[in-house]
Amino acid sequence: MTIDIARTTLIEIDIQNDFCPGGTLAVDRGDEVIGPLNALADGFTRRGGRVIATADWHPAGHISFASSHAGRKAGDVLDTQVLWPDHCVQGSSGADFHKALDLKSVNLIIRKGFRKNLDSYSAFFENDRKTPTGLEGYLKFLGIETVILGGLATDYCVLYSALDAAAIGLRTIVLTDAMRGVGFPEGSVERAFKSMHDAGVILASSVEVLAGIHSLLTTDSTDRRRGERRI
Ligand code: VGL
Ligand code: ZN
Numbered sequence: 001m002t003i004d005i006a007r008t009t010l011i012e013i014d015i016q017n018d019f020c021p022g023g024t025l026a027v028d029r030g031d032e033v034i035g036p037l038n039a040l041a042d043g044f045t046r047r048g049g050r051v052i053a054t055a056d057w058h059p060a061g062h063i064s065f066a067s068s069h070a071g072r073k074a075g076d077v078l079d080t081q082v083l084w085p086d087h088c089v090q091g092s093s094g095a096d097f098h099k100a101l102d103l104k105s106v107n108l109i110i111r112k113g114f115r116k117n118l119d120s121y122s123a124f125f126e127n128d129r130k131t132p133t134g135l136e137g138y139l140k141f142l143g144i145e146t147v148i149l150g151g152l153a154t155d156y157c158v159l160y161s162a163l164d165a166a167a168i169g170l171r172t173i174v175l176t177d178a179m180r181g182v183g184f185p186e187g188s189v190e191r192a193f194k195s196m197h198d199a200g201v202i203l204a205s206s207v208e209v210l211a212g213i214h215s216l217l218t219t220d221s222t223d224r225r226r227g228e229r230r231i
Contacts, residue, residue, distance in 0.1 A: 005047045012101070014088075014153070033180055049213075052108045054109070055110070063117050075184065
């Protein structure tokens, strides 16, 4: 795998306290993604690459919260909206990035789901599937061709971000060792893998990607000079 650092970004999805053990919408072993993501983020920034972090950022009373709908409980589905426990409320400690996440490597933070009546799983489009977050424009303006995604959760925000990235023509890699799933409803993680595969999303480990970065830089000096000039 070859990674041209000047045309690639790492996107760290929703590494927030509420999605980690102890949080209100905890993903089993969610904090285990942080180590590989930090290693990759460091590998990227050392070479002048870009790293983006996303954050779920809901107002109190958000439409995706079961508590906003009388008589409903978490896990119910209303139309197509899965109802969740209150999570990632703007300004709460649950919405903070996990303290182990290396934020000094992050160049851009995208907050999503900040409108009361609209949820947003994807880093690119909100759940009406047409309201953009602006990330597509940012990446295209910079000439980014490849995105590498990891984080939480495999079956929601990583999935929707990866499908959108592939749909807008980006080479899309998801990190098998740096994502964890909610697993609700049952089978959602398996279905997520299948739909990503069907959409042409590439599955790779963080070690393979890191090796890909190294291989570009060690191929020859022409590549190295070209890579540096493009940044
Ligand atoms: C997420 C459920 C609700 C996620 C966000 O980050 O995957 N899942 N909000
Ligand atoms: Zn949410």
